Amino acid sequence: MSTSNLQAVLDAGNANNLADAAAKLGLGTLLGYLVEKATATETGVVPAANVATLTNAPVANGLFQVNATAATTTGIKKLRQGPISGSGALVPASGECVWDGSKSVLFAAVDVVTAASFTYAVATDLASKLLSDLPSGQSTL
DSSP states (O other), rough: OOOSSHHHHHHHTOHHHHHHHHHHHTTHHHHHHHHHHOOOSSEEEOOTTEEEEEEEOOTTEEEEEEEEEESSOOOEEEESOSSSTTOOOOOOOOTEEOOOOSSSSEEOGGOOOEEEEEEEOGGGGGGOOOGGSOOOOOOOO
């Protein structure tokens, strides 16, 4: 990677340089910071029987952060994804929650969550940079 401009390297998309650029940039830390600073999509959701129900279903892998007020473990929860009922249901440990991939999030019973805020993306939040999706007369360059 001969350039010091990390933005240009990442934008170029050269597979030979992306890993080095992401490491130098601290991409994981940057993305975590952006999610932390994002305004919550929903706040004050009160769980019933340890399950919070979201107003909208986040897109696949689009639930980014869960921040809970609880009697024991308050703050950002470790997020897992999987079934929350039936055979094979995941049971969250203290400090964790399980998202079912739709509108339900199960909290650990021991945490006694009283309210939670969620940061997530819905289908209307997504944008495309494909040339065919741009209004006529615009260019990707």
